[in-house]
Amino acid sequence: MAQGQRARGSLAVCGFLALVAWAGGGPALGDDAPHPPPDAAAPARERARDLTEDITETAALYPQDGRRDLMSGDRARYPGAGVLWCRRSDGVPQKAAAAWLIGTPSLVMLNAHNFRNRQLETTRQVGDCYFQIGGRNYDFIAESLRLGVAADATRLHITDDWALLRLVRPAEALRQSVPDAPPDLSTGDLSLAVTLVAPGGHQNYRGDSSLETCTVRRIDPPTEGGIRRARHDCNDGYGGSGSGLFDEAGRLVAMQSASLSMNSRHAFDIEFHYGSALLIEGALLDALRRAQREDTTPQAP
Numbered sequence: 001m002a003q004g005q006r007a008r009g010s011l012a013v014c015g016f017l018a019l020v021a022w023a024g025g026g027p028a029l030g031d032d033a034p035h036p037p038p039d040a041a042a043p044a045r046e047r048a049r050d051l052t053e054d055i056t057e058t059a060a061l062y063p064q065d066g067r068r069d070l071m072s073g074d075r076a077r078y079p080g081a082g083v084l085w086c087r088r089s090d091g092v093p094q095k096a097a098a099a100w101l102i103g104t105p106s107l108v109m110l111n112a113h114n115f116r117n118r119q120l121e122t123t124r125q126v127g128d129c130y131f132q133i134g135g136r137n138y139d140f141i142a143e144s145l146r147l148g149v150a151a152d153a154t155r156l157h158i159t160d161d162w163a164l165l166r167l168v169r170p171a172e173a174l175r176q177s178v179p180d181a182p183p184d185l186s187t188g189d190l191s192l193a194v195t196l197v198a199p200g201g202h203q204n205y206r207g208d209s210s211l212e213t214c215t216v217r218r219i220d221p222p223t224e225g226g227i228r229r230a231r232h233d234c235n236d237g238y239g240g241s242g243s244g245l246f247d248e249a250g251r252l253v254a255m256q257s258a259s260l261s262m263n264s265r266h267a268f269d270i271e272f273h274y275g276s277a278l279l280i281e282g283a284l285l286d287a288l289r290r291a292q293r294e295d296t297t298p299q300a301p
Contacts, residue, residue, distance in 0.1 A: 059265050060205075061235050061237070061266075062233055063265065063266075067198075067205055067210040067212040067235055068207075068210065068211055069207040069208075070210065074211055078244065079101075080102050080176030082098070082108070082199055083131075083200045084096045084098070084099040084114060084132075085132055086124055087129070095201075096239070097110060097114055097241040098198055098240065098243045099131055100252075103177070103295070104170075104291070105167075105171050106169075106170050106295060107164060107291050107295065108140070108164065109162065109164055109242075109255065111163065111257060112156060112161050114241070116156055118155055119155065119156075120154065120155065126142040131171070136173075138171050140168065141166040144164075145163060145164075146164040148224070153224075159282075160227070161257045162284050164288070176244075177252075178288045179251060179285065182285055183247075183251075183280065185253070186219065187220070191215055192216040194213070194232065194246060194254075196232075196234035197243060197244045197245075197246060198211070202236060202238065205237060212235055214232060214235070216230045216231070218230070218270055226281070226282030227281055229279075230253075231274040231276060232245065233274065233275065236275050241258065242256060253280060255278055256276075257276050258275075
């Protein structure tokens with residue numbers, strides 16, 4: 001099976017079981033196992049649970065972890081960085097993923113898997129979510145949802161894991177520019193220094209947002225929508241979906257989709273332990289340009 005085909009379905013949901021297994025700690029005591037004295041059992045379990053929770057919260061995907069909090073200067077260098085918030089079934093808002101104000105004051109780019117699973121079943125309604133940037137919240141126009149999947153698609157892949165949404169009112173914030181051209185990157189192995197900007201942070205990082213310098217190691221051949229997948233060694237975690245990958249010149253080249261073995265701490269491996277981002281090219285870049293042309297919102301400088 002070709003490299004581009006082998007991992008196309010490796011979306012964030014694949015890492016959920018890994019997170020559950022990691023968070024579960026060691027094997028539970030069975031009825032036939034020796035029991036500690038009653039007065040010692042509760043404290044021991046409490047200490048083990050605290051340790052497991054601490055490891056789960058702080059464990060990076062790779063032995064190296066260069067993440068730091070986003071500062072005001074970073075937000076000026078990487079404009080448009082926002083967060084998708086969605087309400088739980090009880091109505092309580094919960095941080096869901098990174099999202100980007102891009103092209104116009106009313107256009108947001110994010111991952112399709114925020115609303116669809118790998119089988120393209122609806123998992124979340126747009127009306128249950130909102131966009132947050134610059135300390136303000138903005139509702140979406142629910143019917144504006146544009147998914148990256150083709151009309152006849154039956155699965156969601158890395159390279160069509162994108163979506164565009166319109167805001168009910170323009171955001172009062174700086175926006176990311178739509179790239180003038182696709183990333184000038186050759187297919188195959190390479191070593192491209194990038195900065196992963198995660199405005200929503202990660203579940204395995206203590207800050208609310210993060211930034212890390214890391215490396216794209218391979219660009220796979222184009223698949224869905226003429227888009228290529230970038231394999232990288234940037235640390236990710238739940239909540240990091242939709243994070244932007246920027247080159248050294250500060251240009252947005254890719255959007256994070258998923259990482260294999262989520263929250264399992266291993267050395268980078270080009271086949272078995274890496275992050276996946278989709279390049280801003282092909283059908284995604286075309287859709288961004290079209291949405292920008294069609295937007296009627298006054299374009300502030």
